[in-house]
Amino acid sequence: MNTESTLVVTKWDAGSDAYTIDGISIASNIIVSGTTSADAYKLYQNVPNPFNGTTTVKFYVPESTEVTIGVYNMLGEYVAEVTSDIYNVGKHEVTFDANDLGQGTYFVRMNTDSFTATKSMNIVK
Numbered sequence: 584m585n586t587e588s589t590l591v592v593t594k595w596d597a598g599s600d601a602y603t604i605d606g607i608s609i610a611s612n613i614i615v616s617g618t619t620s621a622d623a624y625k626l627y628q629n630v631p632n633p634f635n636g637t638t639t640v641k642f643y644v645p646e647s648t649e650v651t652i653g654v655y656n657m658l659g660e661y662v663a664e665v666t667s668d669i670y671n672v673g674k675h676e677v678t679f680d681a682n683d684l685g686q687g688t689y690f691v692r693m694n695t696d697s698f699t700a701t702k703s704m705n706i707v708k
Contacts, residue, residue: 624698626652629679629691633705640665640691641676648695652677654704655690665691681706 625643632638640652652665665679679691686708692701 624693624695624700626691626693626700626702628702629704633707634681635707636682637678637680638704639676640679641674642693643674644670644695645672647671650675651694653692653694654679654681654684655692657688657690659690662689 622645623643624645627641627643629638629640642650642652644650648670649668650670651667653661654663654665656662662684663679663681666677681689684706686706688703688705690701690703692699
């Protein structure tokens with residue numbers, strides 16, 4: 584299935600989120616950034632979540648870079664390392680073993696030199 588498409592904006596109301604295409608006015612939250620989604624860092628939600636034992640953490644890096652992913656408790660205290668390594672461009676996945684952690688909600692934080700993202704995860708026992 585090809586999900587790629589092209590939108591040609593024929594009229595734009597400056598300073599607003601409204602545009603016109605084929606004579607139809609459309610209002611939407613439009614976000615414009617300097618990068619496309621394929622060029623952006625991304626931390627995906629761990630799977631499964633909630634989980635007991637192990638879970639998979641996936642992420643994408645648009646350039647070769649050092650990636651550190653850690654786990655933090657509800658107080659913001661560092662409790663475990665998922666990975667700390669240099670990764671090449673692309674999508675990666677690591678398995679996190681949470682058997683040493685208690686049941687509860689934790690936060691997975693991904694850090695690079697230019698990007699930080701956090702996701703919550705739930706451990707059930």
